[in-house]
Amino acid sequence: MKISTKGRYGLRALVDMAANAEGKPISLTSVAKRQNISLNYLEQVFGTLRKAGIVISTKGSSGGYLLKYEAKDISVRQILEALEGAFSIVDLNPMEMQDPLQQAIQTLLWDEIDEKVNTLLETRTLEQLVDEYKQTKDQGNQMFYI
Amino acid sequence: MKISTKGKYALEIIVDLAMHSDEEHLESLKNIAARRALSEKYLERIIKALKDAKLVRSVRGAYGGYCLAKSADKMTVTEVLNAVEGELAPVACLTQETDCGIDCDTCPTRDTWGQMWKQILSVTDSVTIADIVKEIT
Numbered sequence: 001m002k003i004s005t006k007g008r009y010g011l012r013a014l015v016d017m018a019a020n021a022e023g024k025p026i027s028l029t030s031v032a033k034r035q036n037i038s039l040n041y042l043e044q045v046f047g048t049l050r051k052a053g054i055v056i057s058t059k060g061s062s063g064g065y066l067l068k069y070e071a072k073d074i075s076v077r078q079i080l081e082a083l084e085g086a087f088s089i090v091d092l093n094p095m096e097m098q099d100p101l102q103q104a105i106q107t108l109l110w111d112e113i114d115e116k117v118n119t120l121l122e123t124r125t126l127e128q129l130v131d132e133y134k135q136t137k138d139q140g141n142q143m144f145y146i
Numbered sequence: 147m148k149i150s151t152k153g154k155y156a157l158e159i160i161v162d163l164a165m166h167s168d169e170e171h172l173e174s175l176k177n178i179a180a181r182r183a184l185s186e187k188y189l190e191r192i193i194k195a196l197k198d199a200k201l202v203r204s205v206r207g208a209y210g211g212y213c214l215a216k217s218a219d220k221m222t223v224t225e226v227l228n229a230v231e232g233e234l235a236p237v238a239c240l241t242q243e244t245d246c247g248i249d250c251d252t253c254p255t256r257d258t259w260g261q262m263w264k265q266i267l268s269v270t271d272s273v274t275i276a277d278i279v280k281e282i283t
Contacts, residue, residue, distance in 0.1 A: 003237050109157075
């Protein structure tokens with residue numbers, strides 16, 4: 001049970017972009033370099049994020065990508081749903097009839113896990129991730145100078 | 147990110163065993179397979195993983211069969227799923243070294259994945275096999 005490559009690298013790249021943006025468009029080349037992700041792959045990922053209405057792209061020599069809304073108004077759930085679909089711990093086949101044993105497992109476990117994880121992803125915003133990222137980077141820099 | 151079919155079946159088999167066997171009354175592979183609508187061959191593979199994890203006990207012979215290796219109210223869902231799925235972490239880098247291109251200390255997302263894992267475990271650690279049996283009956 002794993003988050004896909006697209007979800008992992010996509011979220012990481014988006015946090016990097018938002019942390020470095022300061023209102024100006026960010027080139028994918030710089031994100032690719034800082035995060036060590038291939039440019040080609042990032043172009044695909046940001047294409048998906050643009051279609052989902054999370055980022056906008058600007059053309060021109062200083063063109064690049066910008067967040068469409070403020071980072072505090074974008075939840076991690078929105079981002080992951082755009083990159084890999086809604087979170088669900090098991091695949092449900094709507095045609096399949098569940099017997100009482102399977103229903104009990106569904107109610108006690110799978111529904112509970114989906115609920116808890118989705119609540120977490122819903123309440124975590126891109127802004128929180130950006131703030132945490134900036135803090136860890138600052139700590140890293142301070143340690144470098146000691 | 148999903149629990150695999152194998153994980154789902156393992157849980158169903160354990161709950162089935164909890165309902166239909168005990169130390170004195172072992173259950174046959176054939177009966178479990180019939181109730182769970184699984185092939186005996188596939189069932190055998192899952193049971194072997196559960197035996198290796200010391201969750202299921204088997205006795206050979208004419209009166210042989212299977213039962214749980216410990217009490218259902220002491221067996222958590224995490225234990226059962228770990229036996230066939232490994233760790234329930236949403237990303238591999240939480241449990242092993244991976245080559246993702248950056249240092250974990252500066253990763254912008256690792257903490258989020260860690261919290262996600264915690265939420266999953268908060269459910270699977272707290273629900274026992276006995277809880278599921280109770281929910282059915």
